[in-house]
Amino acid sequence: MIRLIANLGTATVLTLWLIVGVAGCNSSSQNSENGGDSDAPKIGVSLLTLKNPFFDVIGNNIASEAEKHGYQAIVQSAEEDIQIQGNHVKDFIVQGVSAIVLSPCESEAIGPIIKEANDAGIPVFTVDIPCRLPDVKIACQIASDNFQGGKEAAKAMIEALGEDGGKVGILHFVQAESCQLRVKGFREVIQQHNAAAAAKIEIVAELEGGGDRDRGNAAAQDLLQAHPDLAGIFCINDPSALGAYAALEKANLQDQVVLIGFDGMPEGKQAIKDGKIYADPVQFPDQMGVRIVDAIIKHSKGEELPAEILIPCELYRQEDAQNDPSLR
Amino acid sequence: MNLSTLFRYGTFVALVLLCILFSVLTYGRQFPDGASGATALARQITNQFEPDARILIAVPNNDTSIQFAESLTQNLTTAGFDVVANVKGEAADARKELLRLREAGEQLDVVAGNHTSANWLLFKDIRSDFPELGEVIVIEPASYNWPGFLTAANLRNITIQVSVLGILAVGMTFVIIAGGIDLSVGSLIALAAVVSTYLIREYLGAREAGVSQMFLAGAVGILACGIVGAFSGSMIIYCGVPPFIVTLSIMLTARGIAKIIANNDTIFELPDQFTWLGRGADLGGIPNTVVLMLLLYVVGHILMSKTLIGRYIYAVGDNKQAAWLSGVPVKSVLMFTYVCSGMLAGLGGVIMASDYQSGSSKYGETFELYVIAAVVIGGTSLSGGRGSIIGTLVGALIIQVIRNGMNLTGVDSNVQDVILGSVILIAVLLDKFKERRNV
Incomplete structure (x- = not known):
């Protein structure tokens, strides 16, 4: 009988604790929403x-x-x-x-x-x-214009390499459709550039960078082994760009190789400010959130919606980072 | 009354209390729909408007709403109202209808819909956007108060959501009662899902595969996991490797193999009928996965409480040496538990593949932890020898009720992890507590 009471007691304690837990965070989230209806x-x-x-x-x-x-x-x-x-x-x-x-x-x-x-x-x-x-x-798909973003990345690369041209590598994340579009846009602009320019930019390798720091680092090391005279790397996102930067630092090549990232996540922006990454085509997740709600409202009003809304990316360079209040 | 029944009683009480808790938390306005909602709304309209009122009925395109619209149309026409139009679809379709009415120079008095459609912004702004239609009043069935957790739709939801977890937990209960552990079940989900969908795509006609071919593919997927389970079992029995290590390595290996087979991709070239197992509901509207789960629990319960093999499993878990000395075929018993666990994990994988009509090596990641948690919360001792199948079902339900309840009350997903983690810890603490008392 005592055991029964003990078991019931623990069960009650467990539940009471949950009540406090759930009700606690529930009320706090409601408060933060300014008393949402x-x-x-x-x-x-x-x-x-x-x-x-x-x-x-x-x-x-x-x-x-x-x-x-x-x-x-x-x-x-x-x-x-x-x-x-x-x-x-x-x-x-x-x-x-x-x-x-x-x-x-x-x-x-x-x-x-x-x-x-x-x-x-x-x-x-x-x-x-x-x-x-x-x-x-x-009802509607909303995303960054990754193809256009890839083009911007190529423009930044051309801008950074200037008259000299040189060999560049790509750290890909081939599974993601968005990254395929980025690389496609990148290649297209480089190709156009090469048709006219005297000093060409040669894409020597396209390696799988996994989209994260570890694999980006490993892939960049391989890339530097194969091409010690590399002039630039385009990484399809910030984590792989930061991984690549670690590899450059290790090989003491950070002044020779220009890095272009993608996304403009806080750590990527900080790296741009510190001069580790030359520039990022940045996405605007805040705008995506706003546009989704806008699309939901239009849908509820019965207005026509496009099947896809693409939000253009913009280049973000060191001077943008210096004026960015979100960075310390 | 022995301790395990008391404990089972304790977890059951916890489950009931959780249900009461979430019922209280989700108590709020509910909106009638379907035929009953239509009857209520028809009464409201008859009381509020003259019989010559001109009415537009607009509802979203789903079964309940269409039932609502049809029943409402019938009710209103018998009451002498003029139902000018009936829209089933989205706000855009309703807008088209309003534009058509305006073109035709018609007047409108009432727009009737269920809660969803009556709140379309289109209707909120109808007087300013369509002044030509007249002073239109938008009306929906009056709401009532009831816990959102405690609706038929949500309870059905929970049982569907719990089924894969519940099925895997049966096998895990065998393994844990026999004194082992199986960390590979999450990866076996992926393996079974990938093997069966790969077979269908490559050898059995992809989208044109027939019913028997799909059964064959599913059976092969389950069998493959059974073989992996047998492999784990033999490593444990004949090579003396601790179960934790064997199944940990199988966890990595099996997922790796699944990734290789699927080539890191999703296999989705499957016939539409493939969703029968995961999404069908043939037996009086009860979802197939739920029927399957309940069936397995009945079989599992009988096995553990009424048969020799069940007795053996308890005996091996309680004291392997003593069991062996008293003539229990310890090796066969252990093998049986790991093969069962593997095959049930495989079944879970096939169900998941069917549910999503595709196979991917990502399925079931960290799933083993929830399965073990369900078993432990259900009162099975991690040191073996004690526990019950029914307790496991209650444990699985507790996990799913907490998840569902937290989703309904809008608890942040990070906080959800903290709460679930703590519940598991408390359950293990209770287990330890009980062990100490037992000594």
Whole structure:
């Protein structure tokens, strides 16, 4: 009998603790939303991961912009796990949200999940990562103009190498459609440049940089082994550019090789300010968040929406970094 | 009454309390839909408007809403109202209809819809955007208060969401009660998903594959995981490697193999019928995965409580030496648990592939931890010998209810991890507590 009471006691403690935990964070999140109306129409948002500041900014901007227009956004992180994302969508449908925003963990496996939302009559918007399956209905896809961003990267490379030209390498992340577009744009402008210029820029290698520091570092080391006279590296994102910078430093070649990154994440911008990276075509995740809510409103008004909204990238150089209040 | 039944009772109480907790937290306005919502709205309209009122009905394009619209149309026409148009679709479709009515110079008195469509911004601005239509009033069924957690749709949701976790937890319970551990199940999910979808894509006709071919592919995927389980088992039994190490290495190896087979890509060239297992609901509207899970729990429960092999599993977990001395075939029993765990993980992988109509080597990452957590929360002792299948089901439900409840109450995903992690810790602490009392 004592044991029964002990077990029931622990179960109660566990539950009470949960009540405090859940109710505590629930009320704090409501406070931070300036007393958001719980009856306000909801927007369900499940993003690839909130660990990456890029998606975090998207999520925050969706939430703040939604509130301005009388919506309440529920922003969740799918932790790059398709099952978690699938459960998010199921829970959104039960909650009767007015719209669902996804940046899919998998561009194919997300198909049946989106179909589920389609069947429930809830419009689905995708951000950054598209789903191009034929039989799913996407109200609107919003992303950076990666092709144009790649072109900007090439312009920065040409600007940095100037009259001399030289050998450049690319650190790719070939799985991602966005990165393929970036490299395509990069190559196109370099090609155009070479047609006219006296000193050509030669793309000597395209290596897999994994899109992260470790693999970017390893790939850059290989690149420097093969081409000690390298003049520049284009990295498809900031983490791989920073990995490449570590490799340059190790080989003491940081003054010889020009680095161009991509994204303009805080650490990338700091590296540009410190002169480690020459320039980044930056994306505007804040604008993406705002444009998504704008698209949701248009959709709810019954206005026509384009299938895809592309947000242009802009070059961000050292002088921009020096004037950037977000950097210390 | 022995201790394990008491403990099982304790977890069950925790589950009930959690349900009550989330019911309280999600208590709020609910919006009637379907036929009952339509009846209520028809009554509101009859009370509020003259029978010659001209009505537009607009709803989103889904089953419940269409039912709502059809029932409402019928109710209103019998009551003598003039339903001028019926829109099923998106706000854009409703706008087209409004434009058509304006072109035709028609007047409108009422727009009737369910909660979703009545809140389309199109209708909020209808008087300023379409003044030609007259003083239009937008109306929806009156709301009532009820916990959002405690709706049929959400409870159904939870049982669907828990099914893969629950199925894997059956095998894990066998393994843990027998004194082992299996860290490879998350990777086996990926392996089974990739093997079966790869077979369909490469050898069994891709999108044109027939039903029997899909069954074959699924069976091969499950069998492959069974073989991997047998391999783990033999390493543990015959080479004396600790289960933790063997299954840890299998966890890496199996996912690596899955990545190689899938070539780091998603395999999605599959027939539409492939979703039958993961998304179908054939038995009186109960989802197939839930039927399968319940069936496995019934079989598992009978196995553990009524059969010789069940007794053997407990005996081996309690004291391997003593079990061996009393003539229990220890090796076969251990082998049985690992093969079961492997095959059930494979089944989970096939279900997941079916659910998403694609196979990917990313499936099931860190899943093993939740499976182990479900088993432990369910009262099975990590040191073996004690536990029950039904307890595991309750444990899996607790995990899923917490996740679902936190999603519904909008808890931040980082906080969700902290809470789930703490729940697991508390469960293990309880286990230790109990062990000490037992000594």
